[in-house]
Amino acid sequence: MKTTLLAAAFALTATSGLAQTTVRIATEGAYPPFNFINDAGNVDGFEIELMNDVCARAELTCTWVTTDWDGIIPNLQSGNYDAIAAGMSITPERKAVIDFSDAYYPPTDSAYAAMDGEADIEGGVVAAQVNTIQSGYVAETGATLVEYATPDEAVAAVRNGEADAVFADSDYLKPVVDESNGEFVWVGEPVELGEGIGLGLRQSDTDLRDTFSTAIQTMKADGTLNDLLVKWFGDDTNTF
Numbered sequence: 189m190k191t192t193l194l195a196a197a198f199a200l201t202a203t204s205g206l207a208q209t210t211v212r213i214a215t216e217g218a219y220p221p222f223n224f225i226n227d228a229g230n231v232d233g234f235e236i237e238l239m240n241d242v243c244a245r246a247e248l249t250c251t252w253v254t255t256d257w258d259g260i261i262p263n264l265q266s267g268n269y270d271a272i273a274a275g276m277s278i279t280p281e282r283k284a285v286i287d288f289s290d291a292y293y294p295p296t297d298s299a300y301a302a303m304d305g306e307a308d309i310e311g312g313v314v315a316a317q318v319n320t321i322q323s324g325y326v327a328e329t330g331a332t333l334v335e336y337a338t339p340d341e342a343v344a345a346v347r348n349g350e351a352d353a354v355f356a357d358s359d360y361l362k363p364v365v366d367e368s369n370g371e372f373v374w375v376g377e378p379v380e381l382g383e384g385i386g387l388g389l390r391q392s393d394t395d396l397r398d399t400f401s402t403a404i405q406t407m408k409a410d411g412t413l414n415d416l417l418v419k420w421f422g423d424d425t426n427t428f
Contacts, residue, residue, distance in 0.1 A: 210249045211396065212269035213239055213387075217254040218338045219360065221420045222275040222385075225254075234420035235273040238292055239387075241412065245403040258318055258337060261286060264388060270396065271389050275357070277321045277382030287391045290401040291384030292413060294426040298322050300375040301361045302353035303346055309376045312352035315342040321381045322355045346372075359421050 215223040217231050226232040231252045243250035253269045264272055264286060278288045298321070300309050310330050316323040318335040326333045334351050336342040343364055345351040353375055354361070365372045389397050407413040414427040 209247075210251065211243065211271060212251050212253050213271045213273050214253045214255050214260060214264065214269040215272075216257045216260070216274045216338075218257075218340065219275045220363075221359070223273070234293075234416060235275070237420075238407075238413070238416055239273050241407065241416075242292075242400060242403045245406060246399050248399075256337065257320075261388065264390060270393065271387050271400070273387055275360075275385055276388050278384055278386050279321055279382055281324075282388070285391075287389045287393070287397050288386035289389065289397055290404045291386045292404050292407075293385035293417070294428060295380055295382055295384045296426050297358045297378035298325070298355060298381050299358040299361055299378045300353045300355050301343075301346070301365050301372045302375045303371060303373070304352070305373050305375060307352040307375050309353050309355075313350070315345040315351035315354045316356065317342055320356075322357070325379065325381060326355050343372075359425065362422075 215231055215235060217223055217225045219233075221233050223231060223233040223235045231254060236252070239250060255263055255268075257274065260272055260274060260276075261282070263269065272286075275293075276282070278291060282288070300307075300314070302309070308331075312331055313334055314326045314329075314331040315334050315336060316326050317339045318337060323333060323335050334345060336345060339356050339360055342351070342354045342356065346354050358378060365374060387397075387400050389400075404413070408428045417425050417427050
């Protein structure tokens with residue numbers, strides 16, 4: 189019954205008020221497994237597979253735009269694309285300037301990783317990607333924050349001795365730690381930040397927001413979204 193009701197609501201939303209049929213979706217292409225560029229040079233990852241399904245359910249033609257993280261919200265507001273699917277956490281600060289769809293990724297932990305299990309994450313130097321909830325969190329601790337354009341550069345800063353630790357989404361850092369042969373270890377305690385991850389949209393695009401949200405709700409109801417979460421993040425990941 190839940191799936192049937194959502195499907196009916198989705199059909200109503202999809203046919204009422206939404207003028208556009210082609211939607212440009214921005215992603216960073218540098219935040220695996222959420223989004224990345226594969227060996228064929230195409231965007232790939234959890235968010236790409238997710239949005240391909242969402243757009244099919246919404247009967248929309250979606251195209252992908254890759255852009256740097258640091259300017260991703262200003263470029264949305266300038267009309268260079270219509271939505272953001274780039275591992276963007278829903279926060280009160282962001283909701284003041286853009287709108288969000290329903291979350292397609294539940295709230296999960298951020299974590300510290302370092303090359304030394306005794307790394308000082310409270311008073312030392314901690315690397316994070318610029319303009320993220322993780323960099324905002326570090327800035328309010330006693331640590332010295334150093335920001336980098338990409339999460340890979342933040343990890344490299346630890347390897348290069350520019351930072352004592354890196355702070356990022358635990359799902360991003362997990363393969364860094366697991367595949368480092370002991371080079372990287374977890375440090376300190378995990379920290380839950382944000383309200384989950386959703387599509388970022390202009391505040392004026394309420395019809396598009398509702399169309400995407402309803403499609404995401406149908407994926408939650410039929411189990412497709414949880415299947416994707418487990419596929420890309422493993423059996424231990426948080427699901428809906």
